[in-house]
Amino acid sequence: xxxxxxxxxxxxxxxxxxxxxxxxxxxxxxxxxxxxxxxxxxxxxxxxxxxxxxxxxxxxxxxxxxxxxxxxxxxxxxxxxxxxxxxxxxxxxxxxxxxxxxxxxxxxxxxxxxxxxxxxxxxxxxxxxxxxxxxxx
Amino acid sequence: xxxxxxxxxxxxxxxxxxxxxxxxxxxxxxxxxxxxxxxxxxxxxxxxxxxxxxxxxxxxxxxxxxxxxxxxxxxxxxxxxxxxxxxxxxxxxxxxxxxxxxxxxxxxxxxxxxxxxxxxxxxxxxxxxxxxxxxxxxxxxxxxxxxxxxxxxxxxxxxxxxxxxxxxxxxxxxxxxxxxxxxxxxxxxxxxxxxxxxxxxxxxxxxxxxxxxxxxxxxxxxxxxxxxxxxxxxxxxxxxxxxxxxxxxxxxxxxxxxxxxxxxxxxxxxxxxxxxxxxxxxxxxxxxxxxxxxxxxxxxxxxxxxxxxxxxxxxxxxxxxxxxxxxxxxxxxxxxxxxxxxxxxxxxxxxxxxxxxxxxxxxxxxxxxxxxxxxxxxxxxxxxxxxxxxxxxxx
Ligand SMILES: [Zn+2]
Numbered sequence: 331x332x333x334x335x336x337x338x339x340x341x342x343x344x345x346x347x348x349x350x351x352x353x354x355x356x357x358x359x360x361x362x363x364x365x366x367x368x369x370x371x372x373x374x375x376x377x378x379x380x381x382x383x384x385x386x387x388x389x390x391x392x393x394x395x396x397x398x399x400x401x402x403x404x405x406x407x408x409x410x411x412x413x414x415x416x417x418x419x420x421x422x423x424x425x426x427x428x429x430x431x432x433x434x435x436x437x438x439x440x441x442x443x444x445x446x447x448x449x450x451x452x453x454x455x456x457x458x459x460x461x462x463x464x465x466x467x
Numbered sequence: 468x469x470x471x472x473x474x475x476x477x478x479x480x481x482x483x484x485x486x487x488x489x490x491x492x493x494x495x496x497x498x499x500x501x502x503x504x505x506x507x508x509x510x511x512x513x514x515x516x517x518x519x520x521x522x523x524x525x526x527x528x529x530x531x532x533x534x535x536x537x538x539x540x541x542x543x544x545x546x547x548x549x550x551x552x553x554x555x556x557x558x559x560x561x562x563x564x565x566x567x568x569x570x571x572x573x574x575x576x577x578x579x580x581x582x583x584x585x586x587x588x589x590x591x592x593x594x595x596x597x598x599x600x601x602x603x604x605x606x607x608x609x610x611x612x613x614x615x616x617x618x619x620x621x622x623x624x625x626x627x628x629x630x631x632x633x634x635x636x637x638x639x640x641x642x643x644x645x646x647x648x649x650x651x652x653x654x655x656x657x658x659x660x661x662x663x664x665x666x667x668x669x670x671x672x673x674x675x676x677x678x679x680x681x682x683x684x685x686x687x688x689x690x691x692x693x694x695x696x697x698x699x700x701x702x703x704x705x706x707x708x709x710x711x712x713x714x715x716x717x718x719x720x721x722x723x724x725x726x727x728x729x730x731x732x733x734x735x736x737x738x739x740x741x742x743x744x745x746x747x748x749x750x751x752x753x754x755x756x757x758x759x760x761x762x763x764x765x766x767x768x769x770x771x772x773x774x775x776x777x778x779x780x781x782x783x784x785x786x787x788x789x790x791x792x793x794x795x796x797x798x799x800x801x802x803x804x805x806x807x808x809x810x811x812x813x814x815x816x817x818x819x820x821x822x823x824x825x826x827x828x829x830x831x832x833x834x835x836x837x838x839x840x841x842x843x844x845x846x847x848x849x850x851x852x853x854x855x856x857x858x859x860x861x862x
Contacts, residue, residue: 335618339608395630396630396634397633398626398629398682399679399681400629402681414626430619430620440633456618
């Protein structure tokens, strides 16, 4: 799964998410007053409307809510076979991030416990997820 | 009190659809003119009667033919002297936003007869380039909601909707043996629709043997790019008595906007914010789900029909899979005939407007071999992140 990725813009609101892996930790925006975790980032807290939001490290652990194994080729330079998944981070219910699972397609399961690993490309650290406790790819 | 609602002031008085093509020999503006001409003839109106115009969505040269004709181009090509001109938008409740705007323009007295159209030329665009339309923008990096999916290679919406299908399978113990009936039912109905793009018979075995695109969604779970246009004439209720067709009443409308366009998902990936559109719909009418004669349910991907049917309260949460299993209850002679013209899976991706066209076809009794007996009420819905629903009723 080392194919070239189409990278995200590093912008003011979300740039921290894409560079967070530089020190090996995933960060998510969190509200100061009410402690709500918010992803994707928004300029105000969805719960209390506070503007006092800042990135904070998370455990990097979560569970697979759903996944799909893609077989159709969409891009010339990307292998057709990949696992796209939505992961609920351990910190909060419905705190979802999209990612790829790095395990073999036949090993992927809904509800599987996973942990983050990072793949660096240019100035972006793409957060990917592997089964919890797997040997680092 | 319900009579005061804006949609109750409006009715559909004519519909038209161009010949479907994959690709079509006609260019997008000719497809549009063809559909509009048919709709006007259908209503018994002329271009001079049309005093309002709108479409969905805005014209764009990007996006692989998703909207090659806008309001301005159509207005001047047709020579329409509009008093009210709609502002078509990608924002809001999706495909039906143009219909909802037309209703408000009529109800507030700005105009009497609104032309609403939707033109697609995605098959022509595919002939020129088969690459992902999302990646055709030329930008080296992605921004906005695409930034949450594209870096993970998920460049097609099928990857996202596959997550919903898998989550639904897991939660309710459903599988492809049930989901396949959406495609099989659509194909069965398309055989009786002369303007459907795919009419060759499809069995559940064919479905299960078909190529996987993104698990659990297969080739036949995905709709089909076409070239074509649909036009609707929405009129003030008091004009209908002088026109050619009995009016089709807009009994109720409902809308909602989900966060998907912002990369935001709520719930457990088995429900849609379309639930709120369903709630709004039924709050605005004395009719009940049991009064619906046929359902035209958005099927960009097959899984949409399950999620929408539940959002519209036509079945209870988690029951859509069993409801469709075997394909008898959604068949033309079943308790809730669904996507009677083939839907987008077999009819072609008229992008929502084919569903409203088909509802009118049924309510005017023009379905021929696919006519639902005594069709009086049809529910129609469109959308996968902006959501719109209509309840249409014949006298
Ligand atoms: Zn807060």
